Amino acid sequence: xxxxxxxxxxxxxxxxxxxxxxxxxxxxxxxxxxxxxxxxxxxxxxxxxxxxxxxxxxxxxxxxxxxxxxxxxxxxxxxxxxxxxxxxxxxxxxxxxxxxxxxxxxxxxxxxxxxxxxxxxxxxxxxxxxxxxxxxxxxxxxxxxxxxxxxxxxxxxxxxxxxxxxxxxxxxxxxxxxxxxxxxxxxxxxxxxxxxxxxxxxxxxxxxxxxxxxxxxxxxxxxxxxxxxxxxxxxxxxxxxxxxxxxxxxxxxxxxxxxxxxxxxxxxxxxxxxxxxxxxxxxxxx
Amino acid sequence: xxxxxxxxxxxxxxxxxxxxxxxxxxxxxxxxxxxxxxxxxxxxxxxxxxxxxxxxxxxxxxxxxxxxxxxxxxxxxxxxxxxxxxxxxxxxxxxxxxxxxxxxxxxxxxxxxxxxxxxxxxxxxxxxxxxxxxxxxxxxxxxxxxxxxxxxxxxxxxxxxxxxxxxxxxxxxxxxxxxxxxxxxxxxxxxxxxxxxxxxxxxxxxxxxxxxxxxxxxxxxxxxxxxxxxxxxxxxxxxxxxxxxxxxxx
Numbered sequence: 001x002x003x004x005x006x007x008x009x010x011x012x013x014x015x016x017x018x019x020x021x022x023x024x025x026x027x028x029x030x031x032x033x034x035x036x037x038x039x040x041x042x043x044x045x046x047x048x049x050x051x052x053x054x055x056x057x058x059x060x061x062x063x064x065x066x067x068x069x070x071x072x073x074x075x076x077x078x079x080x081x082x083x084x085x086x087x088x089x090x091x092x093x094x095x096x097x098x099x100x101x102x103x104x105x106x107x108x109x110x111x112x113x114x115x116x117x118x119x120x121x122x123x124x125x126x127x128x129x130x131x132x133x134x135x136x137x138x139x140x141x142x143x144x145x146x147x148x149x150x151x152x153x154x155x156x157x158x159x160x161x162x163x164x165x166x167x168x169x170x171x172x173x174x175x176x177x178x179x180x181x182x183x184x185x186x187x188x189x190x191x192x193x194x195x196x197x198x199x200x201x202x203x204x205x206x207x208x209x210x211x212x213x214x215x216x217x218x219x220x221x222x223x224x225x226x227x228x229x230x231x232x233x234x235x236x237x238x239x240x241x242x243x244x245x246x247x248x249x250x251x252x253x254x255x256x257x258x259x260x261x262x263x264x265x266x267x268x269x270x271x272x273x274x275x276x277x278x279x280x281x282x283x284x285x286x
Numbered sequence: 287x288x289x290x291x292x293x294x295x296x297x298x299x300x301x302x303x304x305x306x307x308x309x310x311x312x313x314x315x316x317x318x319x320x321x322x323x324x325x326x327x328x329x330x331x332x333x334x335x336x337x338x339x340x341x342x343x344x345x346x347x348x349x350x351x352x353x354x355x356x357x358x359x360x361x362x363x364x365x366x367x368x369x370x371x372x373x374x375x376x377x378x379x380x381x382x383x384x385x386x387x388x389x390x391x392x393x394x395x396x397x398x399x400x401x402x403x404x405x406x407x408x409x410x411x412x413x414x415x416x417x418x419x420x421x422x423x424x425x426x427x428x429x430x431x432x433x434x435x436x437x438x439x440x441x442x443x444x445x446x447x448x449x450x451x452x453x454x455x456x457x458x459x460x461x462x463x464x465x466x467x468x469x470x471x472x473x474x475x476x477x478x479x480x481x482x483x484x485x486x487x488x489x490x491x492x493x494x495x496x497x498x499x500x501x502x503x504x505x506x507x508x509x510x511x512x513x514x515x516x517x518x519x520x521x522x523x524x525x526x527x528x529x530x531x532x533x534x535x536x
Contacts, residue, residue, distance in 0.1 A: 165397040172390040179350050179384070180402035181376035181452055 005134045007255050013140035015247025016147030020202030022227040022239040024195020030171045030234020031191050037097040039199055040221030041104035046071050046200025047212035048112045060122045068201030075196025076189055109214055119207025139208050151240050158236055171234045226269050232282025303328040303487040304456045309358030311348045318344045322513055324506040331488045333502035337534055341511040342491040346460045350382045351375040381454025385461045387445040391434030395425055398433050399451050406453040418447040439470035460491045507532045
């Protein structure tokens with residue numbers, strides 16, 4: 001029984017981290033039609049920057065905030081000065097974002113070395129807590145809570161503010177959004193910074209569970225891609241539901257059928273795409 | 287005045303709201319607009335007429351910045367807007383009601399109006415959510431409905447209302463009556479007439495000739511991407527030869 005409970009919690013925690021990664025990925029893809037293959041690298045870069053910040057300020061939450069901001073600035077610069085020039089050039093975008101992913105990976109290898117670096121769990125959350133006779137790792141519960149809070153905040157931003165409505169208008173019909181005066185190019189930068197910040201902060205918050213290691217980027221990127229394709233491009237709710245589905249499928253797949261982990265991961269996605277090409281919550285985009 | 291191959295207007299009249307001077311526009315290698323020039327005077331309705339494929343929609347696309355002209359100039363109240371981005375052109379004061387309505391389907395009616403809101407200095411009575419809902423009471427009833435769930439007529443009203451929310455100095459309307467039931471066409475026509483009364487400068491592309499001629503002060507006719515007629519509406523109304531030659535109607 002403890003196995004199922006713990007694996008369920010692990011699934012939720014992975015789902016939460018995936019959501020932090022996939023929400024930004026989905027918004028960027030939905031609004032800008034850019035498959036930002038650097039997104040996994042932003043997650044890893046966030047984790048490593050967090051490791052360095054923690055040496056100076058031993059507080060995971062502060063590290064997540066500062067690390068997220070740093071990655072946001074970096075992402076914003078890449079968008080403004082490089083990706084912007086590649087508008088409409090999908091192959092160019094794929095090549096450039098993939099290239100940046102490799103550059104960041106090598107940069108991290110040079111700066112932080114090739115050994116995995118564990119990230120300490122914040123004090124107070126480092127011991128399991130007991131609920132109804134089961135022992136729960138407290139930090140994983142905290143990660144789930146943060147993902148939920150982020151989901152609610154993003155939902156309110158997207159659904160209850162004028163900025164969010166402008167972003168959704170851009171996802172619906174970008175050309176028409178421009179024609180009614182919506183500053184789409186400024187929105188691109190905002191969304192790109194926001195997505196990068198979430199990925200970077202996610203990397204640090206995931207640190208106590210996954211640690212920081214070379215290859216973390218390309219462990220996470222396919223999961224984010226699957227989440228977005230499964231949930232529907234540009235859909236926040238899709239990213240949320242998709243993240244937790246993949247969190248469960250991946251965690252239980254690895255635990256129960258380790259030799260089939262990727263089959264279990266990709267099979268539901270293939271089935272969903274076959275019957276709902278735009279994903280569970282996707283819609284026609286102009 | 288029938289003008290074959292109208293030449294570039296050297297100096298548009300001072301009260302010109304929108305002056306299009308000698309624009310050439312291309313889709314890839316296909317040359318769609320040839321030296322197109324016309325002037326919309328302030329407070330007037332100019333109907334842009336022509337057969338399918340004559341270049342009317344391309345002309346609109348060039349003005350709003352979707353398809354910047356290769357050369358020539360477009361001026362809004364004397365200020366050039368020729369190669370600005372669509373959002374900058376919108377901010378300068380061009381409102382656009384596109385062909386096919388193109389409302390933001392996943393946004394509510396209210397959000398559609400809200401995202402298009404722009405304030406403009408010098409507008410005596412600016413358009414607000416309340417005022418556009420007074421103009422189209424049916425939108426008020428549907429404020430919280432998704433735009434994609436509206437009927438075609440309601441979507442057209444929303445598209446017009448959305449353009450008005452930007453307090454445009456010049457309003458471009460591309461086929462506002464297309465695909466609508468006759469009763470709704472009448473309603474849209476009445477609305478355009480009210481906007482005209484209020485002094486709104488409008489460029490109207492319209493297949494419904496009667497509607498266009500009822501509303502227009504001036505007419506510009508395009509044929510295969512060239513201006514073939516430019517003049518007052520009265521010169522057109524009873525000139526069946528002209529209408530048949532360039533519009534292929536009757």
